[in-house]
Amino acid sequence: MPSQITMPQLSDTMTEGTVVKWHKKEGDSVKAGEEIADVETDKATMPMEAFDSGTLAYIAAGEGQKVKVGGLLAVIATPGEDVQDVKRAAKSGAASAGESAVAAPPSVAQNHGVSPPDVEADHRKAEARRADVRRQETQPGAHPGEAAPPSPAAQPQRLRISPLAQRIAADKGVDVSALKGSGPGGRIVERDVLEAIATRGAGPAAAAGASEHRSVGVSESGSLTPTFRHPDTPTPAHPAPPPRGQKQVVPMSKMRSAIAAALLRSKQIIPHYYEVIDVDLEATLALREKLNGMLEKENIRLSIADFVMKAACVALLRNPAVNARFNPEKGEITRYGDVNLGIAVAIPDGLIVPVLRSADQLGLRELRVRSLDLIERARAQRLRREEQSEATFTVTSLGSYGIRQFSAIINPPEVAILAVGSAEKRPAIVNGQCVPRTMMSLVLSADHRVVDGAVAAEFLTSIKQALEEPGMMLL
Numbered sequence: 519m520p521s522q523i524t525m526p527q528l529s530d531t532m533t534e535g536t537v538v539k540w541h542k543k544e545g546d547s548v549k550a551g552e553e554i555a556d557v558e559t560d561k562a563t564m565p566m567e568a569f570d571s572g573t574l575a576y577i578a579a580g581e582g583q584k585v586k587v588g589g590l591l592a593v594i595a596t597p598g599e600d601v602q603d604v605k606r607a608a609k610s611g612a613a614s615a616g617e618s619a620v621a622a623p624p625s626v627a628q629n630h631g632v633s634p635p636d637v638e639a640d641h642r643k644a645e646a647r648r649a650d651v652r653r654q655e656t657q658p659g660a661h662p663g664e665a666a667p668p669s670p671a672a673q674p675q676r677l678r679i680s681p682l683a684q685r686i687a688a689d690k691g692v693d694v695s696a697l698k699g700s701g702p703g704g705r706i707v708e709r710d711v712l713e714a715i716a717t718r719g720a721g722p723a724a725a726a727g728a729s730e731h732r733s734v735g736v737s738e739s740g741s742l743t744p745t746f747r748h749p750d751t752p753t754p755a756h757p758a759p760p761p762r763g764q765k766q767v768v769p770m771s772k773m774r775s776a777i778a779a780a781l782l783r784s785k786q787i788i789p790h791y792y793e794v795i796d797v798d799l800e801a802t803l804a805l806r807e808k809l810n811g812m813l814e815k816e817n818i819r820l821s822i823a824d825f826v827m828k829a830a831c832v833a834l835l836r837n838p839a840v841n842a843r844f845n846p847e848k849g850e851i852t853r854y855g856d857v858n859l860g861i862a863v864a865i866p867d868g869l870i871v872p873v874l875r876s877a878d879q880l881g882l883r884e885l886r887v888r889s890l891d892l893i894e895r896a897r898a899q900r901l902r903r904e905e906q907s908e909a910t911f912t913v914t915s916l917g918s919y920g921i922r923q924f925s926a927i928i929n930p931p932e933v934a935i936l937a938v939g940s941a942e943k944r945p946a947i948v949n950g951q952c953v954p955r956t957m958m959s960l961v962l963s964a965d966h967r968v969v970d971g972a973v974a975a976e977f978l979t980s981i982k983q984a985l986e987e988p989g990m991m992l993l
Contacts (some may be wrong), residue, residue, distance in 0.1 A: 519599075520575065520594060520599060520604045521568075521569065521593070522593055522594075522818070523592040524588055525586065525588060526566070526903050527587045532559050534586045534587060534668050534948065535557045535589065536583065537555060537579045537583050538556045544575065544605070545575075545601070546573070547572070547574075548572060548594060549568070550569055550570055551567055551569075552568050555592075558772060560902045564899045565690070566898060569595070570594050571597070572599070573595045575595040575601045575602075576593040576608040577592045578608070580582060580595070591646065594780070600780065621724065635859070647702070650774065670681040677694065677706070678699060679708065680707050680900065683711045685713075685865070686711045690711070690715050692711055692714050696712050705898060705900070706899050708898065709855070717930035728822065743759055770870070771867055773868040774867070777868050788928050789847075790928060790964070790965070790966075790967050791971065792961055792962065793961070793978055794961050794984050795956055795959070795962075795964050795981070796952055796980070797957065797960060797981070798956070798957060800928070801986055802822065802986075803956055805988045806820050806821075806822065810863050814881065816883075818886055819886075823915065823986065826913070826981075827859060827861075827874075827877065827913060827962075828911055828984075830936060831857045831859065831877050831878040832979075832991050833978075834911055835855075835878055839933075839968070839969055839973050840964070840977045842968060843910060843932055844930070844967065845931060845935065846967070851968055856875075856876050856878060858873050858877070859873065860873050860874075860911065860912035860929065861913055862912060862915075862926075863896045863897065865896075865987035870901075871906070872892045872896040872906060873904075873908065873909040874889055874892055874982060909929070910936045912936070913935075914935060914938065914939075915938035917938055917939055917958075918940070923937070923939040924937050925937060925938065925963055926963050928964075930965050933964065934962055934963060934965065934969055935961060936964075936981075939958055939959040941957070941962070942957065942959040943957075944956075964977055
């Protein structure tokens, strides 16, 4: 039967999306897993994949059209079906339902990060189909009746580039066809374009010295990873100022509007309070150096941030009142036995919080590898829906900017957020002597409706103990 493509709920706060661009037109063949369109959510512009192979029979939403979550975007005629029959049936169904109102308004449950049952069921089915496709791709010859696909040399290849990287390249006049992508599957991502700009703008000396300018530990983006920062590199987050004597009016982007509304609502309805604790990192640094020596052959290098995330997971399991989500309309607090860790990542257009699911079950090595992959795909705008929703706790950082401490705004329906400052040498009293120690300040913002002050203090104490005695993370 025909396969319907509907607007997915790609984040907890998303109620509708906008079709930015179709990569296919009606009558084109599509393969499962192939990117067929770019969709703008309230947080980012992201590629959308087809979950079934066949022919794109009908496009229900044109470019620039807004569609509610669960609303119809397109219909694929699967092999053996008559494309025109599928198109006529799809157009008839869309007309009877009203093409501009393809979905009912989201329920209260959606507003609290829970997808409606039909959308969630569709998502599970799609994920299962995607897994089948991946298995087939790794088993050449599993379908002897199918003709072998043409070789890469025999067919034109569509340039794989993230929408964000494409916008930056267009703004800065970068020829993307000459770039080699470092993202998943060779996709060109923001970092590749920025490095090309830095190399072009500063000449051979910049290219030779670029590797020397890397933030170590907590990144400037709040992504808790080392990221490229050449001092001469222009960044899209800091546009050129207007000419002297002139002014510039900048309309708010969809993402910026969504961020503004969400943070205003958070500060208006959530009684925030803040607790600060200082952590001595000397023991963590010693363990980190030893483990990095053991992981050198695997080309894995742990950062301080990996230990902070691991310590946060340990502390959340020991203090489940903080690993929770609050639904004020129902008067319900939901506590979780697993940690879905949100990692705040800054991008030029705003902020996105990818979610590392079941982070508490990961060792430091896997935590490092998976968080790097998640953050890379967040910056390339290639996150799946489940990687943007249902976080139980969030970590954010400005440490690489040299920010000693700051207070973050809670991302509802979560009940707390941890702000990580810079790791720096400070004078400390040890055994009655004033000595230099590597210290870090952590600030917990908590919702006083759910988390009492003593509970927050116990949570921060648990993190401090885990980082000052890292062997405790094994207990």
